[in-house]
Amino acid sequence: MLIKRLAPVAALCAAVFVFCWSSIVLFREGALSVVWPANALVLAFMVRWARNQDEAALGLGAAVGAMLGANLICGLPMLQSFGYPLANGVEIALAAWLVRDLRAPLSGGRDLIRFLGGAVVLAPAACAAVAAVVMAVLGEPNLPGAVLRWWLADALGMAVVTPVALSVSRAHLRRDRQGVAVSVAAQLLVLAGAALVFSQPFPAFALLFPLVMLAVFADREMGGAIAVAGVALIAVSATMLGFGPAAALPFSLFFVQGMLAALVLTIHPVAAVLRRLDGYTAVLERERARAVALSDTKTRFLAHVSHEIRSPLSGVVTLAEMMASGALGVLTPRQHEMIERIAASGAEIDALSRDLIDAAAIQAGKAKAVLADVAVGEVVATAVETARMRTRDQGAKFVLGAVRADAVLRADPARLRQALVNLLVNAVKYGGRPPVVQIDVVESEGRVRILVSDNGRGVPPDRREAVFGDFDRAGAETSDIEGWGVGLSLSRELVRLQGGELGVSDGALGGAAFWIDLPGAPVAAAA
Secondary structure, three states: OHHHHHHHHHHHHHHHHHHHHHHHHHOOOOHHHHOOHHHHHHHHHHHHHOOOHHHHHHHHHHHHHHHHHHHHHOOOOHHHHHHHHHHHHHHHHHHHHHOOOOOOOOOHHHHHHHHHHHHHHHHHHHHHHHHHHHHHHHOOOOHHHHHHHHHHHHHHHHHHHHHHHHHOOHHHHOOOHHHHHHHHHHHHHHHHHHHHHOOOOOOOHHHHHHHHHHHHHHOOOOHHHHHHHHHHHHHHHHHHOOOOOOOOOOOHHHHHHHHHHHHHHHHHHHHHHHHHHHHHHHHHHHHHHHHHHHHHHHHHHHHHHHHHHHHHHHHHHHHHHHHHHOOOOOOOHHHHHHHHHHHHHHHHHHHHHHHHHHHHHHHOOOOOOOOEEEEHHHHHHHHHHHHHHHOHHHOOEEEEOOOOOOOEEEEOHHHHHHHHHHHHHHHHHHOOOOOEEEEEEEEEOOEEEEEEEEOOOOOOHHHOOHHHOOOOOOOOOOOOOOOOOOHHHHHHHHHHHOOOEEEEEEOOOOOEEEEEEEEEOOHHHHO
């Protein structure tokens, strides 16, 4: 068990030792400029891979010890062997504290700024300050240049390697094969482009930007970080070995570091913003799915409740009608009046439950209209009688205006009647006192328009679209007029199912005029 717990720390220690030793052996003069990935690797272990704080601290100590061992084996002076690992340890510890609560991969401008300001700027600056003391004691002839080179090298390492290490996750590695293949192909293209650019003496670094962006789009989480790291590895290695456009320059590594910094400051912000947008998209999709599920539940509930209401209600209405007709015995005038009120109220509730069922069907996308040739005169007469029965207590006067008895339109008779009844009942509710309702039918260019006008206050122009919204009653919410403000919304949907439109305008009686516009029947059918 102890061996299993120490295995990650041992692996980190071995990796840091091999990297530092090989860097010093291969690039002894420029080792300070190529050891930079080691610190970023240790930081990633502490922040992402360590299972607890003790293991993170142990990993940091082991990494510093590996750096010390590599320095001693390579024969570096004692002060340098001890001082530089100490500086690196300060950098790693400070960077780990600064990025301890950042999410990975980095998403959005805030996370990116905190990462760049903390791990890329402040922590390497602290490391360079400690290293400067060591360099001063050792008598470094160009102390400012050496400190600047140290700081830039460590900053570049943090900016290039850390995003890759922090982004690695098992879930990401288990992506679908097609996504992995596209990502790998994009990375190979970036590596090929980098190898081509840094094998030629002429500068063509700008050609790598579109290739790296391609890697970002192929893999939003790690594509940009891996591509930048790959370009950095090839760029630094080629320059140190004497290849590429910067190899012949006096300050070749500074030049390469500047190019890589430009790449980092371009690609990482774009990738972070894209990841944040992906996060927003995922949240919106989850909320949409949740809203759809809630809507489906509400629709089923409305349909179930409405159906259950209609079953006992039908018995009540039938019994009331039988009593009103005298089939169950003679009633007094007062009793007859009460029974008629019961029947009217039952009819109102029955109409409301039917509206709820239709609303549920429309929301579920299952409402259908069975179109047929409908005689306008018949449907208007039936709707008026139904509306008169539902509003008998309000003493409404229904006036038939210009209505051609032979006019025919194409509609669903039941749904057209339902929408028209809703308009007539609304006209009575919101009309004057006593209410007067006028029905007109106008034919024009193959269309038939049924207008329902009232003598009420009308609907202001700025509210004429709002009244067709659910639960909108054009300012009558606090009045004593009964209603919920769903009739107009439902009626518009019913009319649209039939290929028509429902709107409102100024009426002939001084109030509002709600109109239903539907296609007329073909001439042959009308004849």
